[in-house]
Amino acid sequence: MDATVTKRWLLARLYEPEQIIVDCRFTLGKPQAGRDSYEEEHIPGAVYLDLELDLSSPVGGHGGRHPLPDPEVLAARLSKLGIGNDSRIVAYDDESGMNAARLWWLLRYLGHEQVFILEGGFSQWKAEKYPVTNHQPVRVPSTFEANVQPQMLVDVHKVQQISANMEPSASPTGLSSVLIDSRARERFLGQEETLDKRAGHIPGAFNFFWKETQNADGSFKNAEELQEHFSELDQDAEIIVYCGSGVTACPNVLALEKAGFKNVRLYAGSWSDWISYEENPVATGEE
The missing domain is CATH 3.40.250.10 (Rhodanese-like domain)
Known part of the structure; x- marks a missing residue:
């Protein structure tokens, strides 16, 4: 179901x-x-x-x-x-x-x-x-x-490892591990930030705004539409999803699973946790 x-x-x-x-x-x-x-x-x-x-x-x-x-x-x-x-x-x-x-x-x-x-x-x-x-x-x-179910979750150390090993790329196609930022585009780019102390995103992350998984009436798109939405991602990739605080990442997790992705995990602390560690780098713009 x-x-x-x-x-x-x-x-x-x-x-x-x-x-x-x-x-x-x-x-x-x-x-x-x-x-x-x-x-x-x-x-x-x-x-x-x-x-x-x-x-x-x-x-x-x-x-x-x-x-x-x-x-x-x-x-x-x-x-x-x-x-x-x-x-x-x-x-x-x-x-x-x-x-x-x-x-x-x-x-x-x-x-x-x-x-x-x-x-x-x-x-x-x-x-x-x-x-x-x-x-x-x-x-x-x-x-x-x-x-x-601990396998559903990743912590900051896992995200640090993935981010540090990420080569600059214009597309997530072909990547075995992908960081997905679920926030609105302007927050991802660091152009606007009203909730957290620093603006930007985790280096190497790709932006898939969570509301783009939905229809105009607030219902989720069907499986075929979501497969098209996430078509740049490899189905067998490890996908780590985050947002500002781990809430709006959850609709993206649901949408990814609905689209058939099997290895989807949540970085629950998300951006607000990432920037609580002064040593963590911050990216802005399109990198």
Whole structure:
């Protein structure tokens, strides 16, 4: 089954007991806005997970702006919400799927495959007259046991190694290891930076803006369209994906897997972690 589901698909299964719907709405710079929106109205039965309080660890000297949560801490939070190892999770947000994709990636990192993203997010759901409510469900706690998949992740040392061995290239075609920067073009080039202390990108990285994996309505492009989008990449290459803080990289991971790539890993700390090490070089422009 695809990693995304349609509104009609979810409506038909809205009250199935094994399913947990998770509202992941969050606005950077307005940390209470997502929860406020959830409390005002949400998809019936949905519980709420906060990007910074639940899906990240506290910020430290390294690890970036959204460090990964401790697996056991997240597992305990999921258990409290009634999410167990047999649950089917459908996540949504109102940010083109970037926060929902963070939860999608995290659950798979914890060994849970039954997790999906709602195409189009909450605003489309509401605009098309699907049901909403302000009732917050009472969930019976369950047991979620983490089975961490370390192969899905790389750390700064691995990225340093790949970057240092990268020869200047105009194309990733033929490369066995590829660094993909998921941020907007102007941030990649170092022309604009409003979130992090330094502008630019990891030397040797290639820019594939995460929003270009989606259609105008916020749904993900189909497998054939994504294969065309990533056609410069070799299917058997090791692909390391990063962004500013490890959040918007997740939709790119999903899109790459949807396009058939098998060896895709996340640099979770991303650019904000990279620049926390003074010795790490920074590239700007087209290199």
